[in-house]
Structures are given as C-alpha cells and as structure tokens.
Amino acid sequence: MDEFQSYLDGEFKSIASELWSHNANWWQEGFTEGADPEYREQILPILGELSGQAKRVLEIGTGEGQVLRYLERLAPRERLVGVDPTPEQIERAVARGGPELYLRAGAEGLPFGDACFDTVIACLVFEHIDDLEVALGEVARVLVDGGRFHFLLNHPLFQTPDSGWIDDQVFEEQYWRIGRYLEERHTVEEVEKDVFIPFVHRPLSRYLNAARQASLWLEKMLEPAPPQGFLDLAPEYYQARFVPRLLVLDFVREARTSSGSGGVRATLSAP
Numbered sequence: 001m002d003e004f005q006s007y008l009d010g011e012f013k014s015i016a017s018e019l020w021s022h023n024a025n026w027w028q029e030g031f032t033e034g035a036d037p038e039y040r041e042q043i044l045p046i047l048g049e050l051s052g053q054a055k056r057v058l059e060i061g062t063g064e065g066q067v068l069r070y071l072e073r074l075a076p077r078e079r080l081v082g083v084d085p086t087p088e089q090i091e092r093a094v095a096r097g098g099p100e101l102y103l104r105a106g107a108e109g110l111p112f113g114d115a116c117f118d119t120v121i122a123c124l125v126f127e128h129i130d131d132l133e134v135a136l137g138e139v140a141r142v143l144v145d146g147g148r149f150h151f152l153l154n155h156p157l158f159q160t161p162d163s164g165w166i167d168d169q170v171f172e173e174q175y176w177r178i179g180r181y182l183e184e185r186h187t188v189e190e191v192e193k194d195v196f197i198p199f200v201h202r203p204l205s206r207y208l209n210a211a212r213q214a215s216l217w218l219e220k221m222l223e224p225a226p227p228q229g230f231l232d233l234a235p236e237y238y239q240a241r242f243v244p245r246l247l248v249l250d251f252v253r254e255a256r257t258s259s260g261s262g263g264v265r266a267t268l269s270a271p
C-alpha cells in the first residue's frame with residue numbers, strides 16, 4: 001500500500017470533515033435549488049414518491065436541506081428533521097428555511113431516542129461515511145418497527161473510483177470502464193478542477209449484508225437510467241445512457257423482538 005493510501009485510511013474521518021467544510025459551497029451552488037438536472041428530474045421525485053405520506057422523517061447528511069424542503073411542499077408532516085456534521089451545510093439549511101429542526105450530527109451517532117421516526121432518508125451520503133455498520137445500526141435504532149429507510153447511492157457497481165466512459169481510438173471501441181469494483185477503498189477524487197471530495201467505495205454486497213445485519217430488509221431496488229436533462233449536458237453522457245448512475249434501495253425495519261433485537265419481519269403496506 002502506498003504512503004498516501006495508508007495516511008488516507010488512517011485519517012479519513014478528519015480529512016473528510018475538512019473537505020466537506022471546504023467544499024460545502026460547491027455543493028450548494030451546483031447541486032441544489034434546481035441547479036442540477038438529476039435532482040430536479042429524478043432524485044427529488046423518486047424520494048417524493050417513496051416517502052408518500054410519511055409523517056416523522058429524518059434525513060441523514062441533509063446538506064443544505066433540499067430534500068426535506070421538497071417533502072415539506074408535497075404533504076403535511078408531523079416532524080421533519082435534518083442532520084449533517086458539516087457546519088456550513090447546516091448554516092445554509094437554516095438560512096434557506098423549511099423543516100422544523102436541523103442539527104449538527106453525523107450518521108454514526110444520531111442524537112435521538114429509539115424508534116422515533118417512521119422514515120429515514122440518506123441521499124448520496126453513505127459513500128462518504130467510513131463506519132458503515134455503525135451508521136446503519138443507528139438508522140435501524142431510530143426507526144419504528146416497519147419504518148422505511150430510503151437509501152440512495154451513486155451506483156456502487158458502475159461509479160467506482162476508476163470508472164468512466166472510454167473512447168478507444170486505436171480499436172475504435174467505446175465502452176464504460178468499471179475499474180476495481182471489488183476493492184474496498186478510501187479515495188479523494190477531484191470531481192472538478194480544484195474540488196476534492198472524499199469517497200469510500202464498497203461493493204454492493206457490503207451494503208446489502210450490512211443492512212440485513214442491522215435488521216433492515218430490502219423491499220425494493222431501483223436503477224433508473226440517467227434523466228434527459230443530465231444526458232443533454234454532454235455527448236458522452238448520452239453515449240453512456242444505459243449505465244445507471246443512481247441506485248435506490250428501499251428497506252423496511254424488521255420488528256424488534258421482546259428481547260430487543262431483530263426478529264419477526266414487520267409487514268407494512270407501502271407508503
């Protein structure tokens with residue numbers, strides 16, 4: 001392992017926290033308030049549909065709060081709460097108004113009692129979190145039995161650190177390179193000039209097995225094609241239109257047994 005990789009593995013949490021503070025503005029300007037076609041045309045509508053009439057909603061890694069503001073406009077809710085460890089995101093969320101409560105907290109230690117939300121959302125967040133099992137355990141803890149977890153990720157199979165559209169001029173071949181999918185890895189990627197964002201890549205099986213371990217049952221999985229507004233941005237995006245960018249996993253929290261652990265599967269009607 002090279003020196004930088006072992007430094008990154010050891011210091012990932014503090015590096016990630018500094019980078020998110022430094023780049024909060026980049027996220028807010030480029031991806032919120034209608035600036036990003038994938039949020040506008042795909043992510044927000046999907047979350048709106050999945051959340052239906054959910055009453056007590058927690059969003060983990062809420063950023064500047066666009067998801068919660070969207071849900072608030074769709075239906076009346078009893079409780080809408082957003083948490084994010086990055087102060088610059090929470091400050092902007094509060095300034096932009098909307099939900100009743102924003103708190104500064106990470107997914108690994110949610111400042112709530114057990115079973116106080118019927119819906120938890122994490123949208124493009126867990127690919128920045130180191131402690132997967134701890135964070136999923138927290139999701140399961142704060143959900144009521146039968147509550148829903150709407151989990152959105154950059155598709156871990158196709159959006160690996162070395163993935164991308166290849167236009168091979170020698171063999172006159174174009175294809176999507178997947179890269180080192182099976183290798184679990186901390187990375188810092190330059191997502192645009194001078195903007196460095198921390199990522200943790202994991203294979204899909206890691207997510208699914210850790211969720212099951214945390215008493216979260218997969219109910220539905222979506223792999224939507226990139227939306228038109230995104231494809232219109234660049235010709236290579238159009239060429240790669242059959243490669244999903246987004247993965248949506250919809251989990252149900254298993255009913256607790258009297259001993260407190262997971263047990264009988266809860267059956268709830270869809271929201």
Ligand SMILES: C[S@@+](CC[C@H](N)C(=O)[O-])C[C@H]1O[C@@H](n2cnc3c(N)ncnc32)[C@H](O)[C@@H]1O
Nearest residue numbers: 020061062063086089106107123124125128129
């Ligand atoms: C790509 S943004 C997504 C923001 C928001 N979910 C949205 O969809 O607009 C990722 C967010 O994850 C937050 N984040 C980073 N590490 C986190 C952690 N350990 N726990 C919770 N959120 C975290 C960042 O501060 C950032 O606001």
